[in-house]
Amino acid sequence: MGLISWIIIGAVAGWIASMFTGNNKRMGAFANIATGIAGGLIGGFLVSILGGTGITGFNLWSLVVSIIGAVILLSIINAFSGRK
Numbered sequence: 001m002g003l004i005s006w007i008i009i010g011a012v013a014g015w016i017a018s019m020f021t022g023n024n025k026r027m028g029a030f031a032n033i034a035t036g037i038a039g040g041l042i043g044g045f046l047v048s049i050l051g052g053t054g055i056t057g058f059n060l061w062s063l064v065v066s067i068i069g070a071v072i073l074l075s076i077i078n079a080f081s082g083r084k
Contacts, residue, residue: 005058009066010036017070021078035070043069 011029014036018024027035043065044054055062 006037006040007033009058009063010034010040012036013039013063013066013070016067017074020067020071021074023074023078035073036066039068039070039073040066041069042073043067045069046072 010033014027014032014034015024017035017039018027018032040055040062046069047054047065053061054065
């Protein structure tokens with residue numbers, strides 16, 4: 001997957017995850033991209049531990065894995081910052 005693909009999937013995954021966790025009003029485009037990319041790494045790692053295939057390219061499965069990872073990341077951040 002190329003750099004542009006990571007940015008696109010990261011932006012969409014970070015935006016969707018921020019809506020799930022209630023962070024959408026506090027996050028900008030760069031934060032969504034960074035969260036989505038980090039979420040892709042986290043989600044890919046967790047899915048591979050469970051025996052599945054993590055990020056496989058520019059497709060729907062990679063987006064779902066990135067959203068799951070981003071939701072986990074934002075939930076951890078919210079827990080430490082005291083936000084619900």
